[in-house]
Amino acid sequence: MNTKKNLYQDFEHPFAQYVRILGKGKTGARSLTYQEAYDAFSMILKGEVLDVQLGAFLMLLRVKEESVDELAGFVQATRDQLKFKALQVDLDWSSYAGKRKHYPWFLLAALTLAQQGYNVVMHGAAGHTINRLYTEQVLEYLGYPICQTDLDVERELTKRHFAYLPLAAISPVLSELIGLRNVMGLRSPIHTLARLINPFNANATLQAIFHPAYRSSHQQAALKLGYLNSAVIKGEGGEFERNPDAKTLICGIKNGELYEHELPKLTAERSPVEEELDLATFKAVWEGKQQHAYGEIAITETMSIALYTMGVCDCFETAMQQAKEFWQTRHQTAKLG
Known part of the structure; x- marks a missing residue:
């Protein structure tokens, strides 16, 4: 990114207008329109902004919280610069939060669906928040490759029906920006928009959020982006994983129509957190050599939401039955690596 300091002493930098829109005081500031958001983020992705402008822009958005038009504009600008093979x-399963208290059971839900022949692409970023276990680390432990190109993704989908693509392979710029989490001390809109990229235009998308207020903005932005089937939940640890210890409100899109559906709490008391996230235990559960009461509820419940979102099942009850069947028989065909 351009860091020259004195080039714009005599005339205004083209990106300054977008910082001004967001930061012009309590009465003068406003959200960006969709087109403004698209244009501003296109400049960011092309490296046409100064570092000081970028920091101000991201933090002003963070304080204000991005609007649906802003979020959709940012995502569309990103999608329009992708050059992936169809x-x-x-x-499409986004995975950007990492886990701290519980194992990443959602990953076993995704791998089980892949065993059944559903093509699942997961994308995420590792290491931007301290003391969390990220999907990329777990997949490497299980022997799954980390894709770097669309050809890698195509090969893995043909071989396993599952592929993981890091954000750095989707957009090096976004990967650099999401890494600023430990520099700024705050999450930025990058953490939100990355979940919505859907780089291969999947038929259905899954996103999880940390804060309940973001459910609706993700849902509305997905609709504005033209996604016909989508589900957003407040997932355990910020990942798309059903938490059995709490009610789960799904803000979704089904065949282009918005809906909300609440799943009930499933446990009488809060489940204990793991003393340590030992991946040997996680792998043993996947292979059917060990059981885990909390984990297996989380897996099947998460899988059922995915099945409903993909349109495999027309109601959650049927989806739950299907998920349990898939899980109970997965050890017959489970192959790692």
Whole structure:
């Protein structure tokens, strides 16, 4: 990114207008329109802004919280700069939070669906928040490759029906920006928009959020982006994983129509957190060599939401039955690596 300091002493930098819109005081500031958001983020992705402008822009958005138009504009600007091969993908699964208290059970839900022949692409970023276990680390432990190109994704979908693509392979700029989490001390809109990229135009998308207020903005932005089937939940640890210890409100899109559906709390008391996230235990559960009461509820419940979102099942009850069947028989075909 351009860091020259004195070039714009005599005339205004083209990006300054977007910082001014967001930061012009309590009465003068406003949200960006969709087109303004699209244009501003296009400049960011092309490296046409100064570092000081970028920091101000991201933090002003963070304080204000991005609007639906802003979020959709940012995501569309990102999607329009992608040059990936067209692939048949059933489910786009974003994974950007990492886990701290519980194992990443959502990952076993995704791998189980892949075993059944559904093409699942998962994308995420590792290491931007301290003391969390990220999907990329877990997949490497299980023997799954980390894709770097669309050809890698195509190969893995053909071989396993599952592929993981890091954000750095989707957009090096976004990867650099999401890494500023420990520099700024705050999450930025990058953490939100990355979840919505859907790089291969999958038929269905899944996103999880940390804060309940973001459910609706994700849902509305997905609709504005033209996504026909989508689900947003407040997932355990910020990942798309059903938490059995709490009610789960799904803000979704089904065949282009918005809906909300609440799933009930499933446990009488809050489940204990893991003393340590030992991946040997996680792998043993996947292979059917060990059981985990909390984990297996989280897996099947998460899988049922995915099945409903993909349109495999027309109601959550049927989806739950299907998920349990898939999980109970997965050890017959489970192959790692």
